Structures are given as structure tokens and as C-alpha cells.
Amino acid sequence: MMFSNAALRFTDRPAEQACVDYPLGSDLCADEIEQRIIRSYVGLVYQAVDAANRRSVVVMRLGTLEVHLTELHPDDVTPGVPPFWIEVFNWPQQASVDSVGCYEFDEDELAAVVEMIVSAAQDTRRRKNLPFH
Secondary structure (H helix, E strand, C coil): CCCCCCCCCCCCHHHHHCEEECCCCCEEEHHHHHHHHHHHHHHHHCCCCCCCCCEEEEEEEECCEEEEEEECCHHHCCCCCCCEEEEEEECCCCEEEEEEEECCCCHHHHHHHHHHHHHHHHHHHHHCCCCCC
């Protein structure tokens, strides 16, 4: 896998600001989200491979949202489908909010994942009429 320390490029203003104020009282910024994804990937790589299941770890929790990193089981990988998926899941609604597939966690993939997470967190806060940055 390949990781890049290059600056993230964002296509929309909320992700450019890239900070989500969440209930624990601190700001979670783009660099921190990216670092958590990379640390989660490293943790995932060292998990034992289960012959019947895919591997998955929790990347972070943002209020009612939980972000998961999942590696598809090698038997389930099809050409053209990324082997790694980042999903934002809403626990109270028991529903997936959004997901992004990744091949190598390169700069463009990490930027897309950060945008998705920031956007999902901000949309959730808007629906609850909570202040955000």
C-alpha cells in the first residue's frame, strides 16, 4: 500500500476547512482523520485473516456516527471493485450514511474519504440543528 504525506486537495469548501466539532469537545481536522485512517489500515493488516469473514476496524466515532474500515475477503474481490471500504454508519438509524472504496489510500483516495466523513458529520449536525465550524 502507498501513503502520501502531500497536502490534501479538496473540491468543496466544507472539506477545505475540514474540521468537525464533535461531542468530545475537540476539533477533528483533515490531518487527524487521515492519520486515523492510516493507523486503522495498519491495525487491519495485522488482524488475523478469517477464512469466512472480511476484516473490519472502527476508525473513529463522531457523535452518533461511526466510521469503519473494511477489507473485503480475497474471495469476494472482483476486478474493478476496491478491496478496502470506508463506511460512515449512523447507529441510532441503523443505516449506512455513505461509503468510499479505496485501492491504495493514495492522495486522491484519502481526500475523497476525508470529504465524505466531514460532509456526513456536518450533515448530521445540520439535521440536529447543532452548531458546527
